[in-house]
Amino acid sequence: xxxxxxxxxxxxxxxxxxxxxxxxxxxxxxxxxxxxxxxxxxxxxxxxxxxxxxxxxxxxxxxxxxxxxxxxxxxxxxxxxxxxxxxxxxxxxxxxxxxxxxxxxxxxxxxxxxxxxxxxxxxxxxxxxxxxxxxxxxxxxxxxxxxxxxxxxxxxxxxxxxxxxxxxxxxxxxxxxxxxxxxxxxxxxxxxxxxxxxxxxxxxxxxxxxxxxxxxxxxxxxxxxxxxxxxxxxxxxxxxxxxxx
Ligand SMILES: *Cc1c(COP(=O)(O)O)cnc(C)c1O
Numbered sequence: 001x002x003x004x005x006x007x008x009x010x011x012x013x014x015x016x017x018x019x020x021x022x023x024x025x026x027x028x029x030x031x032x033x034x035x036x037x038x039x040x041x042x043x044x045x046x047x048x049x050x051x052x053x054x055x056x057x058x059x060x061x062x063x064x065x066x067x068x069x070x071x072x073x074x075x076x077x078x079x080x081x082x083x084x085x086x087x088x089x090x091x092x093x094x095x096x097x098x099x100x101x102x103x104x105x106x107x108x109x110x111x112x113x114x115x116x117x118x119x120x121x122x123x124x125x126x127x128x129x130x131x132x133x134x135x136x137x138x139x140x141x142x143x144x145x146x147x148x149x150x151x152x153x154x155x156x157x158x159x160x161x162x163x164x165x166x167x168x169x170x171x172x173x174x175x176x177x178x179x180x181x182x183x184x185x186x187x188x189x190x191x192x193x194x195x196x197x198x199x200x201x202x203x204x205x206x207x208x209x210x211x212x213x214x215x216x217x218x219x220x221x222x223x224x225x226x227x228x229x230x231x232x233x234x235x236x237x238x239x240x241x242x243x244x245x
Contacts, residue, residue, distance in 0.1 A: 005167040009047060012053040013038070016219075020230065023223040034223055037086055037212070039233030041066065046091045052081060052237065060107070060231050062089030068102045071211055088175070088212075088231060090149050092121045097121045105214050107175040107231075110151045112162050119166035133170040135164055137212055139199065142190045144180035150176060156197060157204075164205055173210030173228075174198050180217065187218045190224030198226070 013036075020034050030140040039167055041062040048059060048070060061067030064087070070155050071085050086105040091114050099106060100121035109115050126132035138159055141150030143222055156174070163171045174197060191213055203210040214222025214230035222230055233240065 007236075009236060013051060013054045013056055014186045015230055016235055019219065020223065023220055027224045029223060029226075034227055035149075037088075037229050038236050039088065039215075039230045040070070040237060041089070041233065042242060043237045045070065047237050048074070052078070052083070057082065058084045058086065060086040060088040060233075061103075062087075064089075064095040064098050068098050071102050089169050093117060100134060105136070105137070105172075107137040108135050108139045108149065109159070109163070110139045110149055112159060115159065115163050115166060115169060119168045124168060130165035133168050135172050136169045137173050137175040137210060138163070138171075140174050140176045140194060142176045142194055153193075153197060154230040156201070160201055160205065171205055171208060173208045173212065174201065176210035177215070178213075178218075184221055187221035188225055190220075191222050191227065195226040 016036060020036060021031070022101070023029070024034055035058060036056070037058045037060045038051050038056050039060040041060070061070065067085065074081070074083055084105065085103045086107060087099050087103045088107045091099065091106070091108055093113060096114060096117040100118045101123070106118065109118070115136070118136070122134050123132065128205060138156055139150040140156060141152055152172055160171055163169050174194055176194050178187070181187055194213060195211060197212050198208065210228050211226055212229045212231060213225070214227045215237040216232055219230050219232070
């Protein structure tokens with residue numbers, strides 16, 4: 001091999017950051033208004049380490065135990081580097097404690113029971129005695145498919161009201177995983193629906209500032225529609241191997 005693992009990941013991060021930057025300019029978005037979440041599910045510690053060396057600090061994980069193992073590894077061996085951990089996968093209620101105790105953000109809250117449990121299991125303060133609420137996004141089902149997780153549009157405000165009343169959660173915005181469609185206009189339409197919903201939510205809850213949408217295949221449309229956080233896995237770390245999942 002002429003090219004090390006590390007070099008490829010660093011190059012990919014540079015390339016995506018450049019794409020994000022160009023899209024911000026093209027669609028008249030503020031510079032640096034779109035953050036890059038590196039989705040590292042199924043990837044080994046070494047791959048995350050390479051991304052950290054390239055300056056990446058935000059990571060998204062889908063599987064609770066795998067994510068917690070990585071968080072604890074980097075806390076033990078790399079505590080000088082402040083990393084931010086986002087849980088983005090489906091949430092089973094028997095896994096909420098590990099999420100509440102370890103992650104900084106959760107993108108996939110889609111029902112009241114989960115919000116309540118995350119709140120109850122989140123410590124009020126961190127090790128330094130500072131208030132430490134979990135940063136929460138409501139996952140919205142924008143495609144109307146029954147198979148996908150996410151709450152329906154008309155239930156978003158009821159769920160937002162509950163989250164807003166819970167002291168150990170901070171409502172920051174919305175997330176969605178739209179049905180995959182290849183044409184740009186349909187991608188854009190789905191993202192714009194979510195962006196409108198976020199504007200309505202923001203009118204009621206001024207701390208709402210985050211729209212988590214856009215993945216490796218639809219990042220441009222997401223940024224045009226107003227995404228503030230794109231979740232990129234494959235384009236940074238390469239194809240995933242699900243053999244052990
Ligand atoms: C896996 C995953 C991603 C990353 O997808 P890629 O196509 O690999 O960029 C983003 N968001 C969620 C919720 C995911 O599960």
